[in-house]
Amino acid sequence: MEAHQLRAIANRIRRRDLQAVFEAGAGHIGGEMSVIDLLTVLYFHVLNVDPNAPRDPQRDRFVLSKGHTACALYVTLAEAGFLPKAEISTFLQPHSRLNGHPNCTKVPGVETNTGPLGHGLPVAVGMAKAAQLDGAAWRTFVLTGDGEMQEGSNWEAAMAAAQFGLDNLTLIIDHNRFQQGASVAGTNNLAPIPPRFEAFGWAVAEIDGHDIEAIIEALAPAARVPGKPKCIVAHTNKGQGISFMRDRVEWHHKVPNREQYERARQELEEAMP
């Protein structure tokens, strides 16, 4: 799909996500806005997945490790045909399969359950290792938050991925510089991320995580470095697309009131490509 089409889809996902969080009265809107451009390129340009065969053994695997931004994933999956679009309005409602963190036993397209941070990368290493054992062509992608990278499990998995030479594995870090209560730098600084991953035996690229063309290029098969897992540090903004949320830590999980909702909606509508 062309970049301009992807931009239109991302804008639509942002608007639907905003509405869902507003109507449900809960969500993690800051980290949803930061990850939506990445999700859009993955689902509409990169991933070899089929909503009519969500368990096809040869499908690419994608794990949203920052599971608290499930709403953005649900909207993306609905946009991609894995879920009825109308179902998004059940987000967080009693007995809905769309709870606050994605559930692979109920939601087609979800590969593994996330919510506790620091689980996605180890599972993704196992997926990529399985493909390697089979000599299969499918690829594995995992998307984490930057605060999430403070979990030690990620670094155990990072070592394993390099040890196994998993060049079919791509880790994307949504580097929006904020976690739940403060900035990442002010809590437990990860910087500098690229040399850390390089020292762990990974190939690293840094991109603007809101630049659709840059995301496309970084995720292209040609970007594979033989014998090495790939880490993409995606520089993003928490609350991207909504001026008063952008880079403001309280919007990690704050819910817009009616007036803020209308303002945000208008901004996103004006930004429609």
Added chain:
Amino acid sequence: MTAPRQLHDCRDAFTAVLEALAAANPDVVAVCNDSVGSSKLGGFRDQWPERLINVGIAEQNLVGVGAGLANGGKLPFVCGASCFLTGRALEQIKADIAYSNANVKLCGMSSGMAYGELGPTHHSIEDFAWLRALPNLPVIAPCDRIETAAATRFAASYDGPLFLRLSRVGVPDLLPADHEFALGKANLLRVGDDLTIIANGVLSHRALAAADLLAAQGLEARVLNMATVRPLDDEAIIRAAAETGALLTCEEHTVFGGLGSAVAEVVVRHRPVPMEILGVPGIFAPTGSANFLLDEFGLSPAGIAQSAGRLVARKG
């Protein structure tokens, strides 16, 4: 109908006491995992920024650092969402805290199903089972803000590790304002001889409301608030079994291995009587708020009363 009672978030009582303790004792430190807000540590941080130790999103490190701080002479209150604190760092709790006898106060916030719609990953309904299996780790689930404050004061005075299981779900005051916490001692919330309902945490007030419904049907239920799941008040349980002949337990926890199981372990050894265990029925909960899910699992006052009625019918 009585007027609706005011509901309180017990975390506020916890932090008020913690701040008073910190003001009196410079060795009191708070340790957290990017959970300043959810552990209500904002006031602590503002007053003693250098004594608020935030390790970031890293629970294994959180508990290990807590153990080290205790070894170095500090009095650490290690605060994190109960699901991650207990689930993610269970081996650290076992080896670094309980086995090493580190004087650390583990404070599991928003326990049970308080996180509601965030789903089973965020529910902490296994923590009684996990932690009461460990030696040297008292497990305490206060029922209201009064008991929360008293248990927090007790924690500071107690020489050794313990686990405080705190909720964010609003609960009314149940205990008298001058209540003092006694480890391993149940509190009699209501007298009665037809059966005994044993509860703790956010279930105690629901158990009391159930007892009111039962009274209207002519059944007088004794209600025991059993905040300490380990060490258990064996004596109160045995007496309740002997005097009321039937025991019903209510907990915001899976029915596998929690308060009900602990009570049953005492009952089968010492005084077998008909018993029923109410809690999360061994499934991953569907989507819903904490109060919705409790009702769904038969833990509404009406649901508890119904189970109580069936239980009493089983008495010989």
